[in-house]
Amino acid sequence: MMGKVYIVGAGPGDVELLTLKAVRIIKEADVILYDRLVSEDILQLARPDCEIIYVGKEEGKHTPQDSINRMLVELSKVYRRVVRLKGGDPFVFGRGAEEALYLAQKGVEFEVVPGVSSVTGVPTYVGIPLTMRGVSSSFGVVTGHEGEGCYGVRWELSKYVDTLVVVMGVGKRQEIGRKLLELGRDAEEPVAFVERGCTSRQRVVVTSLGRLASDPPPVEPPALLVVGKVVDLINTLGKEVERWRQNPTVVIW
Numbered sequence: 001m002m003g004k005v006y007i008v009g010a011g012p013g014d015v016e017l018l019t020l021k022a023v024r025i026i027k028e029a030d031v032i033l034y035d036r037l038v039s040e041d042i043l044q045l046a047r048p049d050c051e052i053i054y055v056g057k058e059e060g061k062h063t064p065q066d067s068i069n070r071m072l073v074e075l076s077k078v079y080r081r082v083v084r085l086k087g088g089d090p091f092v093f094g095r096g097a098e099e100a101l102y103l104a105q106k107g108v109e110f111e112v113v114p115g116v117s118s119v120t121g122v123p124t125y126v127g128i129p130l131t132m133r134g135v136s137s138s139f140g141v142v143t144g145h146e147g148e149g150c151y152g153v154r155w156e157l158s159k160y161v162d163t164l165v166v167v168m169g170v171g172k173r174q175e176i177g178r179k180l181l182e183l184g185r186d187a188e189e190p191v192a193f194v195e196r197g198c199t200s201r202q203r204v205v206v207t208s209l210g211r212l213a214s215d216p217p218p219v220e221p222p223a224l225l226v227v228g229k230v231v232d233l234i235n236t237l238g239k240e241v242e243r244w245r246q247n248p249t250v251v252i253w
């Protein structure tokens with residue numbers, strides 16, 4: 001018997017942001033391999049007899065990508081429905097495409113289920129629209145992590161887009177701030193970090209690009225960085241702005 005592997009996007013955190021398709025597949029799974037950014041509430045949807053395996057990449061508990069690929073193939077020989085659950089969308093900075101390619105090469109049947117990416121879901125959730133008539137007519141997304149084997153990031157992109165989103169940029173935030181200023185972005189431009197967006201531990205830090213480059217705020221990963229005038233709209237569109245003002249999970253730096 002050969003099973004099927006479902007590479008499923010789990011969205012940015014809030015269980016209610018899962019797609020109906022993801023919920024059905026998680027409930028039917030025989031085994032689930034999940035990443036660091038998949039929340040406990042989501043795993044609770046699995047059957048009690050479903051085998052649940054953590055394969056995250058955080059320090060100290062790192063599962064190499066090759067082992068994950070091989071595990072998916074091996075598990076498909078044992079189980080009918082193997083679910084590979086990933087934060088956000090599997091094909092947006094999620095290595096889902098590498099896993100799908102490996103399965104294709106090994107002749108394993110697979111299906112990819114899109115998820116709400118943190119790239120769009122997290123800013124929307126806090127009241128930052130990536131585009132807005134008269135304010136932003138374009139956005140770009142880059143990774144702030146240029147590790148081994150990674151494609152060089154084309155930071156010049158930031159010259160051509162109104163709003164820039166940076167994933168995995170916490171560690172290099174000051175360097176990123178400086179680079180964007182060098183490329184001609186305005187020091188007064190507002191920027192926001194959204195930590196653990198769409199979860200109960202969400203925290204937003206708002207500052208300016210100039211300040212980010214000279215005196216960066218403390219921020220913990222996972223966080224998304226949004227740069228652009230649209231960030232100011234959080235003051236009126238943030239659905240919980242009044243509550244935030246009283247108990248600041250929005251920090252002005």
Ligand SMILES: C[S@@+](CC[C@H](N)C(=O)[O-])C[C@H]1O[C@@H](n2cnc3c(N)ncnc32)[C@H](O)[C@@H]1O
Nearest residue numbers: 088089092094117118167168196197222223224
């Ligand atoms: C390896 S990438 C995975 C992105 C994922 N595939 C997606 O579509 O959202 C991980 C990065 O995404 C961002 N991220 C993912 N979930 C997040 C969340 N709930 N809040 C803030 N940032 C998040 C962070 O920048 C984090 O370092």
